[in-house]
Amino acid sequence: MNQWKNFSKGFIKENAVFVLFLGLCPTLGVTTSAINGLGMGLATTFVLVMSNLVVSLVKNMIPDKVRIPAFIVIIATFVTVVELVMKGYVPVLFDALGLFIPLIVVNCVVLGRAEAFASKNTVWSSLVDGTGMGFGFTMALTVLGAVREILGSGAFFGMKMISGDAMLLFILPPGAFIALGYLIVLANMIKEKNT
Amino acid sequence: MEYVLIIIAAVFISNIVLNQFLGVCPFIGVSSKVETAIGMTGAVTFVMVIATLVTYLIFHSVLVPLDITYMRTITFILVIASLVQLVEIILKKISPPLYQALGIFLPLITTNCAVLGVAVLAIQKDFNLLESTVFAIGNAIGFGLALITFSGIREQLDLMNVPARMKGVPIAFIVAGLMALAFMGFAGIV
Numbered sequence: 101m102n103q104w105k106n107f108s109k110g111f112i113k114e115n116a117v118f119v120l121f122l123g124l125c126p127t128l129g130v131t132t133s134a135i136n137g138l139g140m141g142l143a144t145t146f147v148l149v150m151s152n153l154v155v156s157l158v159k160n161m162i163p164d165k166v167r168i169p170a171f172i173v174i175i176a177t178f179v180t181v182v183e184l185v186m187k188g189y190v191p192v193l194f195d196a197l198g199l200f201i202p203l204i205v206v207n208c209v210v211l212g213r214a215e216a217f218a219s220k221n222t223v224w225s226s227l228v229d230g231t232g233m234g235f236g237f238t239m240a241l242t243v244l245g246a247v248r249e250i251l252g253s254g255a256f257f258g259m260k261m262i263s264g265d266a267m268l269l270f271i272l273p274p275g276a277f278i279a280l281g282y283l284i285v286l287a288n289m290i291k292e293k294n295t
Numbered sequence: 296m297e298y299v300l301i302i303i304a305a306v307f308i309s310n311i312v313l314n315q316f317l318g319v320c321p322f323i324g325v326s327s328k329v330e331t332a333i334g335m336t337g338a339v340t341f342v343m344v345i346a347t348l349v350t351y352l353i354f355h356s357v358l359v360p361l362d363i364t365y366m367r368t369i370t371f372i373l374v375i376a377s378l379v380q381l382v383e384i385i386l387k388k389i390s391p392p393l394y395q396a397l398g399i400f401l402p403l404i405t406t407n408c409a410v411l412g413v414a415v416l417a418i419q420k421d422f423n424l425l426e427s428t429v430f431a432i433g434n435a436i437g438f439g440l441a442l443i444t445f446s447g448i449r450e451q452l453d454l455m456n457v458p459a460r461m462k463g464v465p466i467a468f469i470v471a472g473l474m475a476l477a478f479m480g481f482a483g484i485v
Contacts, residue, residue, distance in 0.1 A: 121323055121464060125408045129316035169376050172405075176369040184365065202368045202415055206408040208320055273314050274475035281468030285460050 137245025141238025
């Protein structure tokens, strides 16, 4: 397969969040600001790339029947690595993301790529696929985080742009659902234009 | 009284789906029909309560004494995955009709973050065994309440005249937002 196509499909065409509706829990849960969205996206991307790499390396050694538990163990290992590293080096972000760091292990994007792509393809394509998908996921989270931060607290990446109150609703849980709903419409419009 | 408060808080105030954002994937994925929503709720309740109980026991009798609590994520997800498999096998043998009804949902539950989330939350909140179980039951009820209400609304929504681009998932998200807004009204009752 054309590697550029393989890499770029995660941006819009098969975007995990906007098109496939996978990994919605962290998407909604952590995106109260753009920086949180970016941090969560990068953590997930790391796990995605590493698990894709390892799964594609060991795919011929794992019996078919136990492949899902085996994939989950591989993923959980890298999630634990991310957990410990973030706790040590970025404690503020670690606290902000809270429960959603260990929950990367049940992020359907990660297991979905391991099962649907890495277990059938070569190491190199799996790496490219993981990076592209992770990039698309990170982009989705950052955009949603930025929209919610701008509308909800009038700031962008922590820089205050207006004085006084903004629409607090967008920082609160209901705003997450509503903002994502409209962003999906927008993504669909972009997708239609491109095809 | 304390246990009643845990349940009320879990069902209404910090509803697992609408406030904590756990289990959003099945919330969007299997909510287009009320029947499937009820099936999913049954399966989740079953697994969530057992999983919280088992992970609690493993955490406090194996991981803490051995001082390997950093293995929490790996252990918990393995316990949940094998539990789901076990439940599937047992149900198939004991109650085929129930297996027919819940069967397709069971494999999905392994990657339902609500189950792992509740197990981890129960540990983080320092609950004892009984409190953890009550907490799991409360969250399962909360999940069911949100999912079944939502699927009822979505069934009606299919008959409505929605702008073409908003049909399906986008409008579902906006409805979920409004539901979350309604649930915020419960804040402060405990």
